[in-house]
Amino acid sequence: MHHPNQPCALLFCGEQHLDVAQALARLCEQAGLAVHLCTEGLAQSEAVFQRIRQSGQQPVLVVHGGGTLLHRSALASTAADFESTWRSVCFAGAVIGQQAMKAMKAMLPQGKGTLIFLGHASATERLSGAAAFGAASAGLRSLAQSMARESGPKGLHVAHVLMHGDMQGQQRPQAHDVAAACWQLHQQDPSTWTHELDLRPGLCPA
Amino acid sequence: MVGVGELEGIGGAVAARFAQAGLHVYIVGRTQAKLDTVVAHIRRHGGQATAVVNSLGSEADVNAIFTQLQRSGHRLDAVVYNAAYLNMPRRWLGTPPSFIEGNWRLTCLAGILVGQAAARMMLPHGRGTVIYTGATASLRGKPLFAAFASAKAALRAFAGSLALEVAPMGIHVAHVVIDGMVEGQRAKGALGGLGRIVMGVVKRRNGALNPTQIAENYWQIHQQPSGAWSHELELRPFKEPF
Numbered sequence: 051m052h053h054p055n056q057p058c059a060l061l062f063c064g065e066q067h068l069d070v071a072q073a074l075a076r077l078c079e080q081a082g083l084a085v086h087l088c089t090e091g092l093a094q095s096e097a098v099f100q101r102i103r104q105s106g107q108q109p110v111l112v113v114h115g116g117g118t119l120l121h122r123s124a125l126a127s128t129a130a131d132f133e134s135t136w137r138s139v140c141f142a143g144a145v146i147g148q149q150a151m152k153a154m155k156a157m158l159p160q161g162k163g164t165l166i167f168l169g170h171a172s173a174t175e176r177l178s179g180a181a182a183f184g185a186a187s188a189g190l191r192s193l194a195q196s197m198a199r200e201s202g203p204k205g206l207h208v209a210h211v212l213m214h215g216d217m218q219g220q221q222r223p224q225a226h227d228v229a230a231a232c233w234q235l236h237q238q239d240p241s242t243w244t245h246e247l248d249l250r251p252g253l254c255p256a
Numbered sequence: 257m258v259g260v261g262e263l264e265g266i267g268g269a270v271a272a273r274f275a276q277a278g279l280h281v282y283i284v285g286r287t288q289a290k291l292d293t294v295v296a297h298i299r300r301h302g303g304q305a306t307a308v309v310n311s312l313g314s315e316a317d318v319n320a321i322f323t324q325l326q327r328s329g330h331r332l333d334a335v336v337y338n339a340a341y342l343n344m345p346r347r348w349l350g351t352p353p354s355f356i357e358g359n360w361r362l363t364c365l366a367g368i369l370v371g372q373a374a375a376r377m378m379l380p381h382g383r384g385t386v387i388y389t390g391a392t393a394s395l396r397g398k399p400l401f402a403a404f405a406s407a408k409a410a411l412r413a414f415a416g417s418l419a420l421e422v423a424p425m426g427i428h429v430a431h432v433v434i435d436g437m438v439e440g441q442r443a444k445g446a447l448g449g450l451g452r453i454v455m456g457v458v459k460r461r462n463g464a465l466n467p468t469q470i471a472e473n474y475w476q477i478h479q480q481p482s483g484a485w486s487h488e489l490e491l492r493p494f495k496e497p498f
Binding site for chain 1: 315347348349351353356357360364365368369372376393396398399400401402403405406407408409410411413416417418419421422
């Protein structure tokens, strides 16, 4: 794809996914993309998109992975727990998703644009101790689906990565392998897109 | 019965069904006049009901409902959460963050708080049912309803977490997916008069869910013996594609 502007990747990742973001940043740089790694989420995102627009760069890959896994039961979680988790996992994904879509809109469908949301298995599985995180993760997953269905036909590849682990002593998938999987999603030809990718460490029973 | 508007809606029908079975029903909604209509209907048929005006706008609002229930001296047998934010189609890029948040607060957070309060009140008795009204949107995110679908998905996930946690304590939490259009005022009133036309077309093609029948299913969930509980039930008209 020929871009008049320099292609770049924006990775909005908090503590929970920082290792994945750093590994993905390396892959992007190797492929010639400028990379912006942002850890402040919504506090930073609008300014970052504006700065990039003004500097003549074109986002082609945006990744969002927000929130921290909160281990607390359904009855013990407070309204503040539900709200703060929803804000960082789901609401931030929603707003950054909108900002990303606006930034990539003009170059589609000639250019290739990918928007990836890093999510968690608690979105689809009932795991004890993940009430707030599960609700927020399910909300994020649903948003990713709506965005994918609405913008896919216009050429924007929206994908949700569902990661298992971090609960009940389960291992997370390896960060550099998750990054490689995200890169593969970005590489997918429009005739064969994946909208949800399930990832767990290989040696763990499915 | 949290989230009651029209007598003809799901909320009104469920309230009437539970009252018919002899329970005193507390009907929670935003509009006194509409609640009064439902209460009057229930009383005309020999049942007992109390109207509770509450916008579910805050944790304090939700707590006020349960404080009132506590003071009434009734044992809380069932709570149904049926409230949701206005569901209107919007392009995703035309959906303001305030709409996303407003949707989440009423459709999801208020439902979480009601479920928690209900479960806590039922725990000492080791019995009780909490039912959440879900929608097709609870299961997947489609275009034009992203904010609503997200909030519904989050609520469904919470219902599942709560169900898992309180089942061993004897409390039955269920999520009912209303998969299709419902006969009733809200759909007809939506989109100006267009809703009425849409309803007419839908009824001819697939049929719509009958609220009285929805209510009958809610009652059946409440009646399920603990040896075999459903935590999620999908309801759809016989011709509805799925």
